[in-house]
Amino acid sequence: MGDADTTSQKKNDLPLTYADYLKLQELLKCQRMSSAMHGPPVHDEHLFIVTHQAYELWFKQILFEVDSVRELFRSLVLDESKTLSILNRLNRVVLIFKLLVDQFQIIETMTPLDFLEFRNHLATASGFQSLQFRLIENMLGLQEDQRVKYNQQHYMKVFNDPESIQLLKDSLIRPSLFSLVEKWLERTPGLQVNEFNFWPKYQKAVSIYLNENFLFPAQKETDTKQNETMMAEYQKMMDTFQSVFNPETHQTFLDRGERRLSHKAFQGLLMISLYRDEPRFNQPFQLLTLLMDIESLMTKWRYNHVQMVQRMIGGKVGTGGSSGYQYLRSTISDRYKVFLDLFNLSTFLIPRKYIPPLTISMKRTLSVLSNEQNATSDDEACNEEENEHPPRPNGEQEKENVLFA
Ligand code: HEM
Numbered sequence: 001m002g003d004a005d006t007t008s009q010k011k012n013d014l015p016l017t018y019a020d021y022l023k024l025q026e027l028l029k030c031q032r033m034s035s036a037m038h039g040p041p042v043h044d045e046h047l048f049i050v051t052h053q054a055y056e057l058w059f060k061q062i063l064f065e066v067d068s069v070r071e072l073f074r075s076l077v078l079d080e081s082k083t084l085s086i087l088n089r090l091n092r093v094v095l096i097f098k099l100l101v102d103q104f105q106i107i108e109t110m111t112p113l114d115f116l117e118f119r120n121h122l123a124t125a126s127g128f129q130s131l132q133f134r135l136i137e138n139m140l141g142l143q144e145d146q147r148v149k150y151n152q153q154h155y156m157k158v159f160n161d162p163e164s165i166q167l168l169k170d171s172l173i174r175p176s177l178f179s180l181v182e183k184w185l186e187r188t189p190g191l192q193v194n195e196f197n198f199w200p201k202y203q204k205a206v207s208i209y210l211n212e213n214f215l216f217p218a219q220k221e222t223d224t225k226q227n228e229t230m231m232a233e234y235q236k237m238m239d240t241f242q243s244v245f246n247p248e249t250h251q252t253f254l255d256r257g258e259r260r261l262s263h264k265a266f267q268g269l270l271m272i273s274l275y276r277d278e279p280r281f282n283q284p285f286q287l288l289t290l291l292m293d294i295e296s297l298m299t300k301w302r303y304n305h306v307q308m309v310q311r312m313i314g315g316k317v318g319t320g321g322s323s324g325y326q327y328l329r330s331t332i333s334d335r336y337k338v339f340l341d342l343f344n345l346s347t348f349l350i351p352r353k354y355i356p357p358l359t360i361s362m363k364r365t366l367s368v369l370s371n372e373q374n375a376t377s378d379d380e381a382c383n384e385e386e387n388e389h390p391p392r393p394n395g396e397q398e399k400e401n402v403l404f405a
Pocket residue numbers: 051052055056107115126127128129130133305308309312313317318319320321322323324325327328331
């Protein structure tokens with residue numbers, strides 16, 4: 001055994017300490033105040049550094065979690081055991097984001113005048129150069145063409161080192177969480193024509209809902225002015241629903257960036273939301289709710305950051321060279337919402353009593369009971385005719401029960 005090996009052996013024999021394990025010696029030496037290099041250290045610069053570093057550490061954890069969620073989604077069959085891990089990790093991301101949103105309060109204890117004491121030492125350094133923040137945006141699926149241009153430049157231009165540039169490029173090539181969720185929604189059981197065939201049933205249900213609640217009351221109205229208003233409201237509702245019924249119209253919304261999900265995925269999203277009470281849709285619905293929470297918290301992060309920036313520098317330009325407050329404010333819009341359709345979904349929900357009843361086989365697919373238990377409970381619950389297609393042999397039924405397969 002050579003010398004080097006003996007040394008490492010000796011080192012390994014020492015009991016591992018807290019500091020060694022966490023590499024605290026290195027970590028806690030990373031808070032070097034630039035003000036101290038030019039004169040007396042400015043007290044608040046320490047807070048400024050620690051705050052940014054804490055954010056970056058949590059960004060790292062978010063990337064780690066979202067990346068693992070993407071891997072779980074990528075596996076061919078997504079069974080319930082994986083869904084639980086996905087839910088757990090996404091929930092963790094939600095909690096981290098909540099912490100990050102609240103954390104701005106701490107840096108806000110620094111006054112703008114104190115910030116001015118060391119701001120010039122930051123030179124051109126800016127949060128705009130946060131690689132991990134861009135990776136989070138890309139990993140979630142922020143569309144490139146939706147980004148607000150920064151000084152008419154692509155955001156990648158601020159990164160000079162090849163490693164960062166490669167990581168950013170990779171993050172654009174690898175499937176985003178959005179695209180994986182979209183594919184998953186497209187496979188929602190019940191959408192297929194030879195299955196429950198949800199879409200025409202939903203359209204019929206909407207038509208009954210609109211007639212009973214808008215058209216018929218408007219037709220009964222004798223006051224001309226009131227009648228016109230009610231008919232206009234009915235027409236508006238019709239147009240809104242038509243925009244989602246018609247794939248071409250849906251495409252124009254996609255082209256304008258006002259919707260993001262494919263037509264098929266949108267149907268899956270609606271189906272899960274309407275039948276969320278069915279056992280096998282409980283977890284998918286929770287997953288969609290968590291994605292909305294993440295999106296919402298990301299927007300809150302942007303909002304809290306911009307509020308703090310205005311408080312700190314008012315209308316001054318940013319150290320990264322942007323207009324500062326004005327630029328940041330423009331990022332708090334729907335353009336930056338990756339899962340925008342989840343937020344707009346409520347437009348297309350209909351009251352429970354209009355939701356098309358499930359057929360027996362669909363009810364069985366969405367149940368958590370075994371096939372034998374299902375067979376004995378087939379007589380109850382469903383008040384609609386059975387699907388034209390006979391129940392499948394046991395093996396196939398099992399496969400169908402694995403949601404998202
Ligand atoms: C006194 C505190 C802060 C001020 C005055 C400030 C100011 C700014 C300004 C003006 C920008 C726009 C780019 C530029 O021209 O520089 C920016 C962007 C950014 N800052 Fe901060 N910031 C502060 C704290 C933080 C903290 C604590 C974080 C946490 C990581 C952060 C992360 C970012 C990120 C990620 C961006 C890019 C946002 C985007 O382009 O959408 N900033 N900041």
